[in-house]
Amino acid sequence: MKHGSRLTTVLSTLILLLSALASPLIAQERFRRTPPIPEPLPELKIPEIQSTSLWNGLTLWIIQKDNLPIISLKLIVFAGESSSPEGLPGMATLAAHMISRGTSDLSSSQIEEEIDYVGGSFSTSVHPDYALFSFTFLEEHLDRSLDLLSRMLLQPSFLRREIDTIKRNMYYDLVEESSSPDFLAKRQMFRLLFENHPYKKGTFNEEVIKNLTQKDLVPFFYNNYRPNNAHIILTGNLDLETASRKVRRYLQRWQKREMRPALPLSPESNKKIRVCFIDSPKAKDATIYFGNVVIPAANPDIFPLLVMNQVLGGTPNSRLFLNLRESKEYAYQAFSQIEYYKNCSVFFINAKVRPEVVEASIQEILNEIKLITNKKIPTFEIEQAKSYIIGNFPLQIESLADLTSKVAENKALNLGDDYWKRYYENIMLVTSDKVFELSRRIPLLTPVVVVVGDSDIVLNQFGKSIKEVGIFNNKGVYLGTYKFD
Amino acid sequence: MNMNLRLIKTLFILWAFVFLFVGASGIQPQETKKFPFSATLYKLKNGLHVILSEDHSLPIVSVVMAYSVGSMNEQPGKTGLAYLMENLMFQGSENIGRMQHVSIINRVGGELNATTTVDRTVFLERVPSNQLTQVLWLESDRMKSLQINAAKVEKAKQEIIADIRSRKASNPYLESYWRFDQLLYPSFAYSHPVIGDEADLQDLTVQDVKDFYNTYYVPNNAVLSIAGKIDRERALMDIRKYFETIPEGKEIPHVPLSKSPEKMQIHESMESDQVPSPGFHLGYRLAHPSSDDFYVLSLIEYILLRGNTSRLHKRLIKRERLALHMNGSIEKRYPAARFKLFILNNNQFMVQRTQRAIFSELHRLKTSFIPSEELQKSKNMFKMDYVDQYTDSLSRALFLAEEFLFKRILINPSEELLKYLAVTPTDIVGVSNRYFGEDSVILDIEAK
Numbered sequence: 046m047k048h049g050s051r052l053t054t055v056l057s058t059l060i061l062l063l064s065a066l067a068s069p070l071i072a073q074e075r076f077r078r079t080p081p082i083p084e085p086l087p088e089l090k091i092p093e094i095q096s097t098s099l100w101n102g103l104t105l106w107i108i109q110k111d112n113l114p115i116i117s118l119k120l121i122v123f124a125g126e127s128s129s130p131e132g133l134p135g136m137a138t139l140a141a142h143m144i145s146r147g148t149s150d151l152s153s154s155q156i157e158e159e160i161d162y163v164g165g166s167f168s169t170s171v172h173p174d175y176a177l178f179s180f181t182f183l184e185e186h187l188d189r190s191l192d193l194l195s196r197m198l199l200q201p202s203f204l205r206r207e208i209d210t211i212k213r214n215m216y217y218d219l220v221e222e223s224s225s226p227d228f229l230a231k232r233q234m235f236r237l238l239f240e241n242h243p244y245k246k247g248t249f250n251e252e253v254i255k256n257l258t259q260k261d262l263v264p265f266f267y268n269n270y271r272p273n274n275a276h277i278i279l280t281g282n283l284d285l286e287t288a289s290r291k292v293r294r295y296l297q298r299w300q301k302r303e304m305r306p307a308l309p310l311s312p313e314s315n316k317k318i319r320v321c322f323i324d325s326p327k328a329k330d331a332t333i334y335f336g337n338v339v340i341p342a343a344n345p346d347i348f349p350l351l352v353m354n355q356v357l358g359g360t361p362n363s364r365l366f367l368n369l370r371e372s373k374e375y376a377y378q379a380f381s382q383i384e385y386y387k388n389c390s391v392f393f394i395n396a397k398v399r400p401e402v403v404e405a406s407i408q409e410i411l412n413e414i415k416l417i418t419n420k421k422i423p424t425f426e427i428e429q430a431k432s433y434i435i436g437n438f439p440l441q442i443e444s445l446a447d448l449t450s451k452v453a454e455n456k457a458l459n460l461g462d463d464y465w466k467r468y469y470e471n472i473m474l475v476t477s478d479k480v481f482e483l484s485r486r487i488p489l490l491t492p493v494v495v496v497v498g499d500s501d502i503v504l505n506q507f508g509k510s511i512k513e514v515g516i517f518n519n520k521g522v523y524l525g526t527y528k529f530d
Numbered sequence: 531m532n533m534n535l536r537l538i539k540t541l542f543i544l545w546a547f548v549f550l551f552v553g554a555s556g557i558q559p560q561e562t563k564k565f566p567f568s569a570t571l572y573k574l575k576n577g578l579h580v581i582l583s584e585d586h587s588l589p590i591v592s593v594v595m596a597y598s599v600g601s602m603n604e605q606p607g608k609t610g611l612a613y614l615m616e617n618l619m620f621q622g623s624e625n626i627g628r629m630q631h632v633s634i635i636n637r638v639g640g641e642l643n644a645t646t647t648v649d650r651t652v653f654l655e656r657v658p659s660n661q662l663t664q665v666l667w668l669e670s671d672r673m674k675s676l677q678i679n680a681a682k683v684e685k686a687k688q689e690i691i692a693d694i695r696s697r698k699a700s701n702p703y704l705e706s707y708w709r710f711d712q713l714l715y716p717s718f719a720y721s722h723p724v725i726g727d728e729a730d731l732q733d734l735t736v737q738d739v740k741d742f743y744n745t746y747y748v749p750n751n752a753v754l755s756i757a758g759k760i761d762r763e764r765a766l767m768d769i770r771k772y773f774e775t776i777p778e779g780k781e782i783p784h785v786p787l788s789k790s791p792e793k794m795q796i797h798e799s800m801e802s803d804q805v806p807s808p809g810f811h812l813g814y815r816l817a818h819p820s821s822d823d824f825y826v827l828s829l830i831e832y833i834l835l836r837g838n839t840s841r842l843h844k845r846l847i848k849r850e851r852l853a854l855h856m857n858g859s860i861e862k863r864y865p866a867a868r869f870k871l872f873i874l875n876n877n878q879f880m881v882q883r884t885q886r887a888i889f890s891e892l893h894r895l896k897t898s899f900i901p902s903e904e905l906q907k908s909k910n911m912f913k914m915d916y917v918d919q920y921t922d923s924l925s926r927a928l929f930l931a932e933e934f935l936f937k938r939i940l941i942n943p944s945e946e947l948l949k950y951l952a953v954t955p956t957d958i959v960g961v962s963n964r965y966f967g968e969d970s971v972i973l974d975i976e977a978k
Contacts, residue, residue, distance in 0.1 A: 161837050434639065440641065
C-alpha cells in the first residue's frame with residue numbers, strides 16, 4: 046500500500062515536471078479555462094395573435110410572419126375522442142381521418158394530388174378534447190388550399206370503401222403500437238385515471254374498430270363538424286383582413302348548428318396508490334408509468350407545477366434522472382412531464398429500469414416526491430429550473446409549424462391571451478415557497494402506477510412495500526389481482 | 531402567368547453579392563443581402579470559414595460547426611474512424627469534462643446534435659441567444675484540444691460495434707444496401723458504410739484516431755455557421771477570440787476518386803434467409819452535382835418518386851400493386867451523382883414485373899413531354915422542401931454551412947431556387963435520355 050502511494054507521488058512529480066517543461070509549448074489562454082459568463086437573456090417579443098369571428102361562428106386566429114413564402118394552417122374541431130358516441134370509441138378518430146378521403150367531386154387520390162400541387166402536407170391527429178388538422182402549403186396557393194379544405198369539410202363523401210381503408214389503417218396502427226411497452230403502459234395509466242370520465246374513450250384498443258359504421262359516422266360528423274365548434278389558426282405572410290376575407294369566401298357556406306353542452310366536469314384524481322402490471326414476455330427492461338390527474342393548464346398554479354416538474358424530471362440534470370440512473374443505477378432513463386386536457390392535466394413520470402429493481406424504483410420515485418413535499422427546494426435549483434423553461438420556450442415557437450401548433454394548443458385548451466403574453470412573467474414569479482405550497486396540495490403520492498415487463502422477473506419482487514398488483518393484458522382487459530402478504 | 535410575374539419580382543428583390551473589406555484583420559467578408567435572409571462569409575487567418583446570418587425575431591441562436599470530413603476520408607482497413615471521431619468529440623477536451631458539453635447545453639434549455647455522413651461531420655446547437663459565447667467556448671475547446679486516450683477509444687469502439695450489430699439485427703436488408711454501394715460506386719471512398727466495418731473498428735489504434743483528428747479537425751477544414759439573434763461585430767470578435775488562436779492544420783489530403791467514364795451495366799443477385807420478402811436495388815450514374823443537368827435531375831427525382839402521387843409510387847404501389855414498399859433518392863457524389871431505388875415485392879415474379887414497369891416509366895419520361903400541371907406540381911413540392919431548408923435558425927445555419935462546403939461560396943438561395951423552377955419539359959426529355967440508358971446497376975435480393 047505504502048509502496049504504491051510513494052510510487053504515485055514520484056510519478057505525479059515526474060508528470061508535473063514534464064508538463065512544466067512542456068508548458069511553453071502547450072500553454073493555453075486564460076479564457077479557455079472557465080466557461081464565459083452569459084449575459085442576461087434578452088427580452089422575448091412574443092408574436093402577436095389577432096382574431097376575428099365569422100358570422101357562422103367560426104373563430105379565426107392570425108399570426109403574421111412575413112419572411113417565408115409558406116402558410117401553416119391548423120383547424121381545430123372540438124370533436125375529440127371524448128365526444129365519440131357512447132359505446133363507439135374510435136368514432137372521432139375515424140371521422141377526422143375521413144375528411145381527406147373523398148368529397149362529392151374529388152376522389153381520395155385527387156385530394157392527394159391537390160395537396161401535392163400546393164406543395165402541401167396534410168395531417169390529422171385526434172386528442173380526447175379535439176381533432177386537429179395541420180395543413181401547410183405555399184403562400185401563392187392560399188386560395189386553392191382553402192378551396193380544398195372547404196370541399197373536404199362541406200362535402201365529404203364517406204364512401205364505404207374509404208371507411209374500410211381507414212378502419213384497416215387504424216387497426217394495424219394500433220396493433221403495431223401495441224408492441225411498444227411505452228404505448229401500452231401509458232394507455233393503461235390513462236385508462237385507469239379516466240375510468241369514469243369520457244376521456245377514457247381515447248384509450249380504445251383495436252377490437253372496437255369493427256363496431257364503427259357509415260350509419261353512425263354520418264350523424265356524428267354533421268353533429269360535430271360545425272363552424273361554431275371550430276377554430277382556424279393561420280400563420281404566414283398575411284394580415285387579418287386578407288385572411289378573414291379569404292376564409293369567408295371559402296367557408297361561409299359552412300352551416301352552424303346549436304351545440305350540445307360541453308364536457309362534464311374534471312375527472313377526479315386517483316385517491317389511493319394503485320399498481321398494475323402488463324406482461325411483456327422476455328422484455329429486456331421494465332417500463333414504469335406513474336401519474337395522477339392534477340390542475341388544468343388554465344389554473345394559475347400551473348406555473349409552480351411547471352417549475353416543480355423541471356426540478357423533478359424535466360431533463361437529464363433533474364432529480365429523478367440523477368437519482369435513478371446516475372446514483373442508484375436502476376434506470377436507463379427517468380423523466381416527468383405534464384399532458385394537458387381542457388378540464389385537467391395529467392402529471393406523470395416514466396422510467397425505463399432494470400427488471401429486477403421495479404419495486405425499488407417505484408419506491409425511489411415516491412421518495413423523490415416525498416422529498417419535494419417535505420422540504421423546500423433550494424432556491425438555486427428553482428432558479429436553474431426557471432432559466433431552463435425560459436431559455437427553452439422560444440425554441441418551441443421558432444418554426445412556423447411549432448408556432449402554429451403552440452397557438453392551436455392554447456386555443457384548444459381555452460387558455461386565453463394572458464397565458465401566452467404573460468408566460469415569461471409568470472414563470473419568473475415562481476418561488477421555492479410557491480412550489481412547496483403547491484406540491485402539498487396536489488395528489489402526487491396517490492398515483493396510478495403501470496409496469497410493463499417480463500412477469501417472471503418483475504412479479505415476484507413485489508411484496509415489500511407494494512402488497513397488491515392488478516394484472517391486465519395488452520388490450521387493457523383486467524385479468525385479476527395478485528396479493529402479496 | 532401569375533407565377534412567372536412573381537418570379538421576376540423576386541429576382542429583382544433578391545440579390546447578388548456585395549464585397550467589403552475589413553482592413554487590418556485581413557478578413558474579406560462576402561455578403562448576401564435581404565430576401566429571404568442576409569448572410570456574411572468571413573475567412574479567419576487560420577483558414578476557418580465563418581458564416582453569420584442575423585435574425586432578431588426571437589432570442590435564439592443556432593451554431594453549426596461543420597468539418598469537411600466523413601467516411602470518404604477513411605483508408606481501406608480503417609473504416610469507422612469518422613463516426614468514431616464524432617462520438618469522441620463528446621468525451622471531453624482540455625477544459626471540458628466527459629459529456630459536460632451535453633449537460634451544459636441541456637441546462638440552459640438548448641438542444642444539440644451531431645451527424646456523420648460520407649463527406650461531412652456536423653455538430654449543432656440551438657440555444658438561447660445569450661449563450662453564444664458559451665457554445666463558442668465549448669466548440670473551440672474540442673477543436674483545439676480534444677483529449678483522446680485508450681479507454682475512451684475502446685469505449686466508443688464497443689458502443690459502435692454494438693450499434694452495428696443491432697442495426698444488422700433489426701434491418702435484414704442492411705447488408706444488401708452495403709453490397710449495392712460496392713456495385714454502384716467504383717471508388718473505395720463511397721463504397722463502404724459510414725458506420726464502419728466491425729473488424730476494422732476492432733483494429734483501430736489510439737494513434738489512428740489521433741492522426742485522423744489532427745489531420746481533419748483543423749480550422750482550415752471547417753466552417754462555423756451561426757444564425758439567429760446576434761450582433762455581427764460582437765459575434766465576430768468573440769469568434770476570433772476563441773478560434774483564431776487555434777493553429778492552422780496541414781494541407782488536407784486529397785481523396786482519390788475514380789474518374790468518369792465508368793459506365794457499364796451490372797446485374798447481380800444475392801440470396802438471404804433473413805429477409806421476409808424479395809426485392810431489389812436499382813441505380814444509375816448521373817451528372818456531376820454542380821452541373822446544370824443536376825437541376826433537371828433533382829426535379830426528375832420528384833416526378834418519379836417523391837410522395838404518394840409520384841409516377842413510380844402511383845404505378846407500382848397504388849395502381850398495379852406490384853411492390854410492397856419503395857424508397858429512393860439522388861445521392862450527391864463526385865464525379866457523378868447516383869440515382870438509387872430500393873423496392874420490396876411479394877415474390878420473385880413481381881420483382882421482374884416491377885423492373886419492367888420501372889423501365890417503361892423511364893421510357894415514358896424519355897419519349898413524351900411531361901404535362902405542365904404535373905411539372906408544376908413537382909416544382910411546387912420541390913420549392914416547399916427547398917424553402918423549408920432555411921425556415922428556422924438551425925436549419926438556416928446548417929443550409930448555409932452545407933452549401934458552403936459544397937460550392938465554396940455563400941449561395942443565394944432565391945437565385946438557386948429559380949434555376950430549379952426554370953426547368954422545362956424539353957429539359958426533362960433531354961436529360962433523362964442522357965442518364966437513364968442501358969447501363970443500370972441492379973442487385974436482386976432473393977428470399978430463401
